[in-house]
Amino acid sequence: MSDIVKDLQRKREAFIPRGVGNGNLNIADHAEGATVTDLDGNRWIDFAGAIGTLNVGHSHPKVTEAVKSQVDKFLHPGFNVIMYESYINLAEKLCKITPGEFDKQALLANSGAEAVENAVKVSRKYTRRQAVVSFERGFHGRTNLTMGLTSKVKPYKYGFGPFASELYKAPFPDVSRKPEQMSEEEYIDFIIQQFDSFFVSSVDPETVACVIMEPVQGEGGFIIPPKRFVKYVSDFCKEHGIVFVADEIQTGFGRTGTMFAMEQFDVVPDLITVSKSLAAGLPLSGVVGRKEIMEAASPGELGGTYAGNPVACAAALAVIETIEEEDLLERSETLGQKLEEKMKAFREQHAFIGDIRRMGSMVAMEIIEEGSRNTPDKQKTGRIAKYANDNGLLLLTAGVSGNVVRFLAPLVITDEELDAGLDILEKALEA
Numbered sequence: 001m002s003d004i005v006k007d008l009q010r011k012r013e014a015f016i017p018r019g020v021g022n023g024n025l026n027i028a029d030h031a032e033g034a035t036v037t038d039l040d041g042n043r044w045i046d047f048a049g050a051i052g053t054l055n056v057g058h059s060h061p062k063v064t065e066a067v068k069s070q071v072d073k074f075l076h077p078g079f080n081v082i083m084y085e086s087y088i089n090l091a092e093k094l095c096k097i098t099p100g101e102f103d104k105q106a107l108l109a110n111s112g113a114e115a116v117e118n119a120v121k122v123s124r125k126y127t128r129r130q131a132v133v134s135f136e137r138g139f140h141g142r143t144n145l146t147m148g149l150t151s152k153v154k155p156y157k158y159g160f161g162p163f164a165s166e167l168y169k170a171p172f173p174d175v176s177r178k179p180e181q182m183s184e185e186e187y188i189d190f191i192i193q194q195f196d197s198f199f200v201s202s203v204d205p206e207t208v209a210c211v212i213m214e215p216v217q218g219e220g221g222f223i224i225p226p227k228r229f230v231k232y233v234s235d236f237c238k239e240h241g242i243v244f245v246a247d248e249i250q251t252g253f254g255r256t257g258t259m260f261a262m263e264q265f266d267v268v269p270d271l272i273t274v275s276k277s278l279a280a281g282l283p284l285s286g287v288v289g290r291k292e293i294m295e296a297a298s299p300g301e302l303g304g305t306y307a308g309n310p311v312a313c314a315a316a317l318a319v320i321e322t323i324e325e326e327d328l329l330e331r332s333e334t335l336g337q338k339l340e341e342k343m344k345a346f347r348e349q350h351a352f353i354g355d356i357r358r359m360g361s362m363v364a365m366e367i368i369e370e371g372s373r374n375t376p377d378k379q380k381t382g383r384i385a386k387y388a389n390d391n392g393l394l395l396l397t398a399g400v401s402g403n404v405v406r407f408l409a410p411l412v413i414t415d416e417e418l419d420a421g422l423d424i425l426e427k428a429l430e431a
Contacts, residue, residue: 214250
């Protein structure tokens with residue numbers, strides 16, 4: 001390790017709070033596609049994608065060209081001060097590519113949590129109701145409101161309360177955890193009954209402004225709900241005048257094999273929150289949805305100083321164009337199939353590998369105690385991730401119990417990069 005890296009690590013420890021976590025303590029120098037090179041010249045295969053923000057990969061030439069072109073014009077006049085075309089063009093594009101044939105509008109913000117907060121704001125304004133319902137195991141951000149919507153206590157909520165009021169958590173199915181004696185259909189019926197009971201015992205539906213759901217729970221461990229449950233929730237919202245919000249922050253822009261995961265559930269949400277891979281790593285998020293809901297707020301009630309920065313908007317337009325031109329939706333499905341097949345092969349060799357879940361290239365592998373059906377093994381999961389991060393593979397974990405290895409590799413990853421990363425993972429499992 002070079003002296004400059006040691007010095008930077010020392011400065012990080014001295015000047016940056018330990019609450020800002022680091023999965024890998026090396027220092028990036030440059031990156032391209034799905035490979036990061038550090039200051040010492042070591043190469044790292046990226047299965048993390050900056051927590052799912054790099055579906056088009058590091059430094060995609062179309063994106064960097066768009067960013068450089070915008071930087072030469074202006075950095076940020078502030079859309080609330082004077083308008084610019086990239087914000088308007090991106091809003092139009094988002095309204096066109098998101099599910100739903102109705103009239104839509106889009107507002108832009110900076111982060112996923114900010115998008116969720118704005119979705120709640122416009123839902124409350126439109127319905128004139130206060131309560132907000134999210135789901136067990138869900139994750140929606142680290143602000144005070146979004147922490148309240150999030151389930152996982154450590155590391156996201158512990159010691160940071162009290163949280164906002166009028167927030168409620170409904171049951172969410174996890175088919176891998178269903179009782180053995182139940183069929184899948186019986187289990188779905190059971191969860192739906194619990195969902196109905198929740199709206200009797202916890203909150204009256206006539207007081208609920210919105211229900212917010214991740215089509216696939218991200219931090220919760222890549223839990224994929226049955227289609228029938230998602231449709232039931234959507235129909236319930238329609239029946240009671242509740243805004244149905246799809247949090248597509250991690251699932252959007254091709255991660256699940258379609259532009260948005262909700263397309264695979266035959267459900268059209270009222271609002272969709274987007275961020276992460278929207279702008280290839282630049283801070284940008286949005287809320288897109290029914291015009292009558294989005295227009296409920298008055299001028300000045302939505303927005304922010306940096307909301308919809310033109311450089312990030314230029315990057316986002318290039319990202320969407322890249323996904324469409326390079327057939328990355330199809331590539332996502334192909335990549336996911338390869339990962340799933342490899343994980344199943346690993347499971348044949350290792351008794352500590354449990355459930356494997358996939359939608360598109362959003363793939364998860366549970367680590368469990370050997371001899372158990374589903375007992376989480378957080379310690380072993382941490383050792384696997386540490387080995388990977390010590391040996392050339394950027395790898396993330398997830399799950400309420402911290403026992404899920406998750407894969408968020410860029411969709412542009414080459415077969416050579418993928419194979420190299422899987423070789424390191426195989427050694428991590430063996431170790």
